[in-house]
Amino acid sequence: MSKDISSVARGHKAAISNPHVSEETKEHSRQVLEELAESGELDSAESKNANVVRGHKANLANPHTSEESKDRSEKVLDELDA
Known part of the structure; x- marks a missing residue:
């Protein structure tokens, strides 16, 4: 689909x-x-979406992730209303 x-x-x-x-x-x-x-x-679809959310939340908590990457994760999470 x-x-x-x-x-x-x-x-x-x-x-x-x-x-x-x-x-x-x-x-x-x-x-x-x-x-x-x-x-x-x-x-x-919900399971896949949950995995995406977990990945972006982990990215935000990772001290080795760039600010640019964290900004992108925040944007994605905002769009998903997570």
Whole structure:
């Protein structure tokens, strides 16, 4: 699949929790998330995302990492809302 499943899931989760989204749209998002979970795609994507987060957090704690690399890790973590 060409889409980033984690991003797709985040979008649907946001729609479900958004009070300005219609119940029909929320139900569609619930169905999409259920389908992703049943197919195993969501678990795989979330596991991969968790590994990325752990790696960037480790990079920030590493005293031998350059400031440029740490800045990049901070940016990635901010984007992932970790």
